[in-house]
Amino acid sequence: MKFLSSLFAFTACGFLAAPVFAAEQAPEPSGCAAKRQDITTQIENAKAAGNTEQQAGLQKALSELNANCNDVDLVKQQEQKVLDAKREVSRRQADLNKAMSKGDPEKIDKRKDKLAESRKELQDEQEKLEKVQPDEDDE
Template sequence: MKFLSSLFAIAACGLLAASVFAAEQAPQLSGCAAKRQDITTQIENAKAAGNAGQQAGLEKALSEMNANCTDADLLKQQEQKVLDAKREVSRRQADLNKAMSKGDPEKIDKRKDKLAESRKELQDEQEKLEKVQPDEDDD
């Protein structure tokens, strides 16, 4: 009996490792293809959950995305988001500097927290930008 349960555990681990390995081998999608894949996955999850309303909304979003999405537009939009996030970080840094010059510890802490939040948002937007940028080796 122990032998069978050990055999089953080893087989399960092997299947899990194979699926992880297969996932690592899949090429990373970018741009509109990545958005399309993300929406498709959400549609499948909505179907599995029996959420017809969400599924219908996602199918409409997929249809609109297919009709209107271009990688160039997506890249331009993401570059603008990164620029906006950089401006926000600069503004928050100026707010912190001003609070530091006044010496109010409570305001300084508040401004530090807001600056850290803005830097995190900037980092997130830069990571998204990297995902939508075309690969250099695809040329």
């Protein structure tokens, strides 16, 4: 009898844990699929809030996304944004170096702040690029 109760408990734990393992294995959507999922979630939220104007706008955005979104183009656009952000960081670093050579503490602080801001923007763009790039497992 003790064996049967242990077997039952073990089986029950297995059934309860199965959805957790399944959820861990589901890959996050990327690219157009991620954007589609985001807009769909926003549509559901607008419906729940009774916001018909927002819902209509989101429906239009979803239609345009479905008609025009291409993962390859999306990745290229984001790669360009990353490249632009890298150029901005380089430019800001040069501005800081120039201010440091002149020795003006006020300008140095200002340039440091601008450089930090540009680095943050670069980091944000790189994270966005990671999200839109298709997983290598999908190929």
